[in-house]
Amino acid sequence: MKQIIRNQLIRNYSNKxxxxxxxxxxxxxxxxxxxxxxxxxxxxxxxxxxxxTKFQHSIIKPKDVLDLxxxxxxxxxxxxxxxxxxxxxxxxxxxIVSKDGIIPNIYFPNSAIILKWIKAFNKKIYSxxxxxxxxxxxxxxxxxxxxxxxxQSSFDKIFNIYRVIKSSRDLKYGxxxxxxxxTLNNLSMLVLNQSNEVIENYLEYLMELTYVQYFTLHxxxxxxxxxxxxxxxxxxxxxxxxxxxxxxxxxxxxxxxxLDKISGFIENKEISRNALEILIKRGYLPSESSxxxxxxxxxxxxxxxxxxxxxxxLKPVFHKFSNELIVSILLKTITNIIEFDKFIQLLKSFNDxxxxxxxxxxxxxxxxxxxxxxxxxxxxxxISKSNKIxxxxxxxxxxxxxxx
Numbered sequence: 001m002k003q004i005i006r007n008q009l010i011r012n013y014s015n016k017x018x019x020x021x022x023x024x025x026x027x028x029x030x031x032x033x034x035x036x037x038x039x040x041x042x043x044x045x046x047x048x049x050x051x052x053t054k055f056q057h058s059i060i061k062p063k064d065v066l067d068l069x070x071x072x073x074x075x076x077x078x079x080x081x082x083x084x085x086x087x088x089x090x091x092x093x094x095x096i097v098s099k100d101g102i103i104p105n106i107y108f109p110n111s112a113i114i115l116k117w118i119k120a121f122n123k124k125i126y127s128x129x130x131x132x133x134x135x136x137x138x139x140x141x142x143x144x145x146x147x148x149x150x151x152q153s154s155f156d157k158i159f160n161i162y163r164v165i166k167s168s169r170d171l172k173y174g175x176x177x178x179x180x181x182x183t184l185n186n187l188s189m190l191v192l193n194q195s196n197e198v199i200e201n202y203l204e205y206l207m208e209l210t211y212v213q214y215f216t217l218h219x220x221x222x223x224x225x226x227x228x229x230x231x232x233x234x235x236x237x238x239x240x241x242x243x244x245x246x247x248x249x250x251x252x253x254x255x256x257x258x259l260d261k262i263s264g265f266i267e268n269k270e271i272s273r274n275a276l277e278i279l280i281k282r283g284y285l286p287s288e289s290s291x292x293x294x295x296x297x298x299x300x301x302x303x304x305x306x307x308x309x310x311x312x313x314l315k316p317v318f319h320k321f322s323n324e325l326i327v328s329i330l331l332k333t334i335t336n337i338i339e340f341d342k343f344i345q346l347l348k349s350f351n352d353x354x355x356x357x358x359x360x361x362x363x364x365x366x367x368x369x370x371x372x373x374x375x376x377x378x379x380x381x382x383i384s385k386s387n388k389i390x391x392x393x394x395x396x397x398x399x400x401x402x403x404x
Contacts, residue, residue, distance in 0.1 A: 057107050062121035066097045066312040068333055069346045071125055071319070072118040081111045088114075089338050097308045125319050128285035134255045136226050141190050146182065150190055153201040158187070168214040184211065185219030192226055196233055203239045212246055221253045228258040237267050244271050251275060256284050263290040269297040277313055285320055295325050304333040322350060327359050331366050337376055340367060344383065353387040360384060364395050377402070 033041065076089065083090030087105040094105040108114035141147070149158050159165060162182035170177045171185070191202045206212055212220065224243070227236065240262055243250060251259065256279055263275035264287060272294045279286050291314070301307055307329065318326060327347075334340050344363070347355050356363070367380055381399070384391055391399075 057109065059106055059108070059113070059117065060096065060098055060103065062117055063124070064099045065121065066099065066308050067124075068308055068311060068315055068330055069318055070339070070342045071122055071345070071349075077111065077114055077118060080108060080114055091338065094336070094338065097305055102305065124315055126316050127283075128280065128316055128320060129283055131256045131260050131279070131284045131287070134225065134257045136222070141182070141186050143182075146187075147190065150187075150194060151198060153198055153205075155202065155205045158182070165211065165214055168211075172214060172216050183219070184215045185223070188215075188219070188223040189226075192223070196230070199227070199230070199233055200235050203233070203235050207239060207242050210246070212243060217247075217250070217253060220247070220250060224250065225255045225258040228254075228261045231261070231265055237265060240266055241268050241271060244268070244274075251278055256282055260284075260287050260290050264293050266293070269294070272297075273310075273313075280313060280316060286317060288321065288323060291317060292323070292325050295329050298329055299325075302332055304335050307333045319346065319349070322347065322355060324359075327362065331362060334366060334370070337370055337372060340370060344380075348383075348387075353389060356384065356387055357389045360389060361392050361394060364392070364398070368398070374403070 079090045080086065080088050085092045085107075086109065087107050088094060088096075091105065096103050096105060108117065146158065146162070164182050164184060164187060167177055167181040168183040168185070171183050177183070188202075191199055215223070227233070230236070251274055259275040259279050263272045263279070266272050266275070276286050276290065276294055298307060298311070311329070318330065330343060334343055347359070364380065367377070377399070381391065
């Protein structure tokens, strides 16, 4: 009986349900319009005058603005939002360096937007930690015969007798390897304990026969991490450049200490930049020697846009320390009084009056190139005096000539 009822329910609910559209069933004849009447009922597009004030404006993302030293404060907000133009710094023709090149100044319709924008912009200046010192473990092979051959740089004989490439290939691709097999991984660690001459011969041998491809990534990383700490290896620079071409992803796996060492001696600008970028993204502060080694590539570069574009990744570093080379490079990027003032603020942020004293002549010469007003010159002198800095004699002669 229950089964009969169930089947009956299924049959009842399986019937199709017909829907009748509202257009056919529920519209009165007098409410129906002809196609022409429907078209005529559509309102015409309003005519908008070309000179109407635009309310909506696109604003460049703070992360897309390229800059080396600017840090905005509340004073910048007030000047920008209270100015007639409502543009950054209150200057109509101020130019912004972006990823897409030079763009016009940014318009901010209200204070809420500029406050949010500046907050995001200032986040590009973030804290950097000291690079940790690594503790490396060198598992040296216990093989007197092999060690004698290594000391003689008899690498052809070593690779043939011990079938180093076969064992290394098997290890890399997960095949069975004998317990005491000699591979590139453990042989390289043995080489590290030898004289610089032996190490140089070994690197030359690896490059000549392109054997680095048979390292495991972990083994090569360990080898380079320890090798890079020895700055006296004559062909180390050449070997790192070679490695970067063969295994470009290797840098992402290396220790921060090794990356800093490499960026401190490498002569290739792109490799130096790559190492520094990885360090900074990890949140570590590169050493001064590493920064100087990279910046030396820009000593003869005078294009402010190119300098800003290529060095903007170092902005967090420029807010941590300064030196003569950094100052000389950054001064070349300054093109107006606003940028000059921001750079002075950066130097003052280090709370070291000696910095302003040390670079006052360079700063003053840069200021004069910007064709300053007498008030702007007076402000620079006032900054020096407020920091108890004695005005340089050459500056005094220029001032006496200018204000006589």
